[in-house]
Amino acid sequence: MNGPVLTLFVALIAVLVVIGAAGLTWPRQTRPMVGLLAGMAAGLCGMLALVVLLLPGPSAGLVLPVGLPGAPFSLAIDPLSGGFLLLVSIAGTAALVFAAEASPADQPNPTPALAIAVAGLLLTVLAADGITLAFGLVLGGGAIWTTRDSAASLATPLALVLLAAASVIVALGLLSPAGGGLLFPAIRDHPPDALRASFAVLAAIAGMGALLGIAPLLPAHHALPPPAAALLSGGLLPAALYVLVRILLDLGRSAAPLTASLPLLLGGAVAVLLGGYRACRSEELDTAAACGSVRQSGMAAIGLGLVLLGRDADLPDLAGLALSAVLLLVAMQAICGTLVSLSAGAIRQQAGTRRLDRLGGLMHAMPITSLGLLAGLGGLTGLPPAPGFAALFLLFQAALAAPHWYGLGASVLLVTLVLLLAIGSTLAGIALVRLVGMACLGRPRVPRAAAAEEIPSPARPALLVPVGLTCLLGLLPGPAVRLLAGGAIGDLTGAALAQHVGWLTLAPGAIAPGYAPVPVGLLLGLGIGGAFWWRHRRTRIDGRTAPLWQDGFASAPPWLPFGDPVTQWNGTVCLPSWPAVSRPWSKAWLGRIHRRLTAPALALIAAGILLALLAWSARP
Amino acid sequence: MNLLLPFAAQCVHIALMVLTAPTVAGALDWTEARLAGRTGVSWFAPWQELARLRHKQPVLAQSASPLSGAAPLVCFGALVLAATLVPSFTLGMSFAPFADLLVIAGLLALARTVLALAALDDGTAGGAIAARQSMVLALGGEAALLLVVLALGLAAGGTNLDLIVGAAQAGLMHPSAAIAIAVSALAVLAVVQRDVGMPEAACFSASGLALLRLAEALRLLLWIDLIGAVFVPFGMASAGDFPAGWGIGLVTWGVRLALALGLLAGLRTAAGRFSWRRIPVLLMLALLLASFAGLLALTRAGPV
Numbered sequence: 020m021n022g023p024v025l026t027l028f029v030a031l032i033a034v035l036v037v038i039g040a041a042g043l044t045w046p047r048q049t050r051p052m053v054g055l056l057a058g059m060a061a062g063l064c065g066m067l068a069l070v071v072l073l074l075p076g077p078s079a080g081l082v083l084p085v086g087l088p089g090a091p092f093s094l095a096i097d098p099l100s101g102g103f104l105l106l107v108s109i110a111g112t113a114a115l116v117f118a119a120e121a122s123p124a125d126q127p128n129p130t131p132a133l134a135i136a137v138a139g140l141l142l143t144v145l146a147a148d149g150i151t152l153a154f155g156l157v158l159g160g161g162a163i164w165t166t167r168d169s170a171a172s173l174a175t176p177l178a179l180v181l182l183a184a185a186s187v188i189v190a191l192g193l194l195s196p197a198g199g200g201l202l203f204p205a206i207r208d209h210p211p212d213a214l215r216a217s218f219a220v221l222a223a224i225a226g227m228g229a230l231l232g233i234a235p236l237l238p239a240h241h242a243l244p245p246p247a248a249a250l251l252s253g254g255l256l257p258a259a260l261y262v263l264v265r266i267l268l269d270l271g272r273s274a275a276p277l278t279a280s281l282p283l284l285l286g287g288a289v290a291v292l293l294g295g296y297r298a299c300r301s302e303e304l305d306t307a308a309a310c311g312s313v314r315q316s317g318m319a320a321i322g323l324g325l326v327l328l329g330r331d332a333d334l335p336d337l338a339g340l341a342l343s344a345v346l347l348l349v350a351m352q353a354i355c356g357t358l359v360s361l362s363a364g365a366i367r368q369q370a371g372t373r374r375l376d377r378l379g380g381l382m383h384a385m386p387i388t389s390l391g392l393l394a395g396l397g398g399l400t401g402l403p404p405a406p407g408f409a410a411l412f413l414l415f416q417a418a419l420a421a422p423h424w425y426g427l428g429a430s431v432l433l434v435t436l437v438l439l440l441a442i443g444s445t446l447a448g449i450a451l452v453r454l455v456g457m458a459c460l461g462r463p464r465v466p467r468a469a470a471a472e473e474i475p476s477p478a479r480p481a482l483l484v485p486v487g488l489t490c491l492l493g494l495l496p497g498p499a500v501r502l503l504a505g506g507a508i509g510d511l512t513g514a515a516l517a518q519h520v521g522w523l524t525l526a527p528g529a530i531a532p533g534y535a536p537v538p539v540g541l542l543l544g545l546g547i548g549g550a551f552w553w554r555h556r557r558t559r560i561d562g563r564t565a566p567l568w569q570d571g572f573a574s575a576p577p578w579l580p581f582g583d584p585v586t587q588w589n590g591t592v593c594l595p596s597w598p599a600v601s602r603p604w605s606k607a608w609l610g611r612i613h614r615r616l617t618a619p620a621l622a623l624i625a626a627g628i629l630l631a632l633l634a635w636s637a638r639p
Numbered sequence: 640m641n642l643l644l645p646f647a648a649q650c651v652h653i654a655l656m657v658l659t660a661p662t663v664a665g666a667l668d669w670t671e672a673r674l675a676g677r678t679g680v681s682w683f684a685p686w687q688e689l690a691r692l693r694h695k696q697p698v699l700a701q702s703a704s705p706l707s708g709a710a711p712l713v714c715f716g717a718l719v720l721a722a723t724l725v726p727s728f729t730l731g732m733s734f735a736p737f738a739d740l741l742v743i744a745g746l747l748a749l750a751r752t753v754l755a756l757a758a759l760d761d762g763t764a765g766g767a768i769a770a771r772q773s774m775v776l777a778l779g780g781e782a783a784l785l786l787v788v789l790a791l792g793l794a795a796g797g798t799n800l801d802l803i804v805g806a807a808q809a810g811l812m813h814p815s816a817a818i819a820i821a822v823s824a825l826a827v828l829a830v831v832q833r834d835v836g837m838p839e840a841a842c843f844s845a846s847g848l849a850l851l852r853l854a855e856a857l858r859l860l861l862w863i864d865l866i867g868a869v870f871v872p873f874g875m876a877s878a879g880d881f882p883a884g885w886g887i888g889l890v891t892w893g894v895r896l897a898l899a900l901g902l903l904a905g906l907r908t909a910a911g912r913f914s915w916r917r918i919p920v921l922l923m924l925a926l927l928l929a930s931f932a933g934l935l936a937l938t939r940a941g942p943v
Binding site for chain 1: 752
């Protein structure tokens, strides 16, 4: 079954590229049609991925008649790639439908570039050799960044993507046997020695870590249109995590697990803390949403570190729990991350600003977008029955099952990790309260935000479908994990998945079923229903609305129609400020290098490195 | 019979929690007043307050969204579910398999987050200040609570509350010092919760406010039960041990409750109410204690 499906995937990727390329040359008025066609193609890719997941079969491969001389593109479908294909397709479809239906008429429509980006990301996940994987990454990442505002520089983000691709080439070059041509089957058949594999894995972590941790924080991210930012968050970041999982757990099996585990745990901890902190301090809605992506990537990195720790200690249960958590986090990033970015972008478009202190009261004017923002941010938090809680639960159980025999240092690290997971989860909750509270609740702060309108009806499914998927993911995390990577978790960790992820429970123990979201959700519903009944039992008192009590402030003058600004929270101070750190380039010689290392120079250097690596990888 | 008694015990537990929570809150206020040399109001004053509030007309701010109406319901629902999962007089009730400490911590966080959102829905400075206070409390409190869960989970071999209480009853929780420190952290958190209360309640009126008052009382009872169940789990029988076990369990639960009320009231009388500026210090103390408990439990735990 997988063979014909792979052929259909290739056909759909070609269709996406053709639609995108043609859309670039067609008149601007046809862009919505281009977006819808590309959205349908991406949706079909998602359905094909579902077929792969529901009817599992043996892995299938395909060599395309295109590629580098002597190194044609090689593709394959296996249990791991199926789930990621589904997630990238969902993010791509939502972004393309939104781009087609909700892009402002007076601004460049990004649909053609996004169609090419979705094709590139799908190619990344389907790749069965290093060249195809790097090409897909560059195509996907590059096409996303080309949609930015012309005022923003393209060089730095492009350099980042090129360096990530270069790191992949280095990693796979180190892993592949001589003459293997970076093909995955050759690497699996002839694994390298532990030292080479460890260096390869470290190179992959460095490249993908930079992409995951820095890309959402680049200044150019501000200049991306909403659907492009959504595809970056929900498509590129999951694809980068897929590359990490593929290299760390599949191709680089022979590497010493602890070599990679420590950088992942430490880097993940830093990303969780900094991403969460910045999300709570940022003064702009979309920047805060992007920082949330960094926090999410950090949690996934911690999960991957725990998987490797379990592999090192020969504890397949620990590795299985942690990998299940990682896959749930990736699914959340693809669905909730897309939802948050699209909602934040819709608010930016319709309310004319991204600044939190100029928003407010959008729950009345833009109820569906507000619901999207609430559901997306709520899904990322560790509050039951959100999917974020299921992921946190699995990560916590994995930390609990972690080996204790590495000594005091490791114990301190483990306690710190749990502390950071808790803080990261709380910071996600604070970000939810702050962003939804500032943008959607309360009173409008400026007339422009008060005049905001809901996005057009045809674009609303791009928000409502992910909202529904978030609810499903929260209530049924077990089936979701089993669907996305049921076979892959067993293959990669040796764990029996059914022992850790049941249909209705997560991490069941010998006498307790662990976390059971459906009963918890039902009991919560019963409690809410009981309160509702008590509130309305035998009382028929209708509520009334009244003007605000301004806490003793005098009434606002007529020229402040939304009240005195001092009577509303400006949201700028939520957490204590970070201690100032002197920048390393304050020193003279570092400053000189920093000045010369302009963005175009960086892009040129990265492209040069990539070319050199390609030449090296093509060695006989 | 095997299913009926646990279900009956669960129903009795829910009824006990909901019906005694306001009375316990009233008793605590009365004890504090007596210790301070005042007469104090009746134990049942909270019930009178609930009845009064329920018959008042709700007033909503002009800018309020449907969230303001739903928040008290969700907050109450989350806290009543959390209280349902914490055992009081028996173990092995119907919902015991779902009584994971992480779920209970998550439900407490859910109640706090929904209330903070609703406080911002008013669009007033007072609501925003209340929401910010609540979030600062969450930052230290939830982290400390999860570290306590780590310590207890390591000592008992799982995070299910019935499992933890069973292990504590059997004396299988090791090292004891970690458990004692973890429970101290829980106690500090309980004191903080008691002192801070629900600052967002000022944004609600009538039946919504009544629900929040009931939820606040439930949260106090939940903390008392949680600390009591982990630290002094004596007398808690199996749900199937009816009627003798239930009777002993109810009596010991009453004793635990009385002890906790005495300690809380005594602390308030001796140390006074902690001001908002001292709350972060208390939270840091809870965090330090919880970290130390986790570290101790990890270093003393044997190989998996």
